[in-house]
Amino acid sequence: MKKIIVLVLVLLAVSCKKETKNQVNEVKVGTAKNENFPEELGKVFTKHGGIDNWRKMKILSFNKGEEVHTVDLHSRKTVINHPEYSLGFDGTEVWLDEEKEGNYKGNSMFYYNLYFYFYAMPFVLADEGIIYEKVDDLTFEGVNYPGYKISYKANVGTSPDDNYVVYYNPKTYQMEWLAYTVTFKSKKPSDNLRWIKYHEWENVNGLVLPKKITWYNKNDNGLTSSPKGKALEFTLPLLSQGKLADSFFAKPAK
Structure with missing residues (x-):
């Protein structure tokens, strides 16, 4: 039987949801010490609530449509629940459990942490094994x-050749854009960047996380002003x- 998240982890933090605010200027920030990320990127983390505060958190949950994504932030164990399927990562392997055969059409190995990375921006850009490189400014409108x-050191994650490029507001240091490559199938480096505009944020238990994101088109001259959808x-x-028990992230028994 498929696992069910009862009232969105009510035993852990009902109060956290009640205190979620739309204002992003009320965040209390911590000070990160002995970090290897660039100072400017540190200011981006601070604008979004502080890397120290992020690392105190153990469980992240969010909804994407009918899917409920729940992640252990330290082990990166994951469960995605949908009315017609569930999948996850138990710390060792990715699993898929379907209540109705054929309802899930994607690749669970690729999908299980895809939207976690998009949602946990910019904080996942402070993970271990990352290499930072300053790039030219993005000019848009x-x-x-x-x-x-x-970029990532060899053998980090399932797609170590993936690249991300984060762009931030030069005045406020709030994250504005993400460019990224996908190498899961090819297992080869790629220059084919895809673009996401982060245009609405919200305060979630003291950290500023995305509420709405939009993919944008590009052409031979670069990024266009037309959203893809x-x-x-x-x-x-x-x-x-x-903290959730490890059994929460295990494949449901038949």
Whole structure:
């Protein structure tokens, strides 16, 4: 039987959801010490609530449509629940459990942490095994956005050749854009960047996380001003310092 998240982890942090605010200027920040990320990127983390505060959190949960994504932030164990399927990562292997055969059409190995990375921006850009490189500014509609390229050391994660480029507002240091490559199938480095605009944020238990993101088109001359489709909205966010049992992330028994 498929695992069910009861009232979105009510035993852990009901109060966290009640205290979620739309204002992003009320965040209390911590000070990160002995970190290896660039000073400017550190200011981005600070703008979003502070890397120290992020690392105190143990459980992250958010909804993407009918899917409920729950992640152990320290082990990166994951469960995604949908009315017609569930999948996850138990710390050793990725699993898929379907209540109705054939309902899940994707690749569970590729998908299980895909939207976690998009949602946990910018904080996942402080993970271990990352290499930072300053890149040219992104110019969009008359504004120059400074940026950093994030690549990974060999054998880090399932797609170590993936690259991310984060761009931030030069005045506020709030994250504005993400460019990224996908190498999961090819297992080869790629220069084919895909672009996401981070255009709406919310305060979740003291950390500023995305509420809406939109993919944008590009052409031979670079990024265009036309979105590829409607914005993707994340709902029911939760961050908690509580802990879930390892069994929560295990494949459900038949």
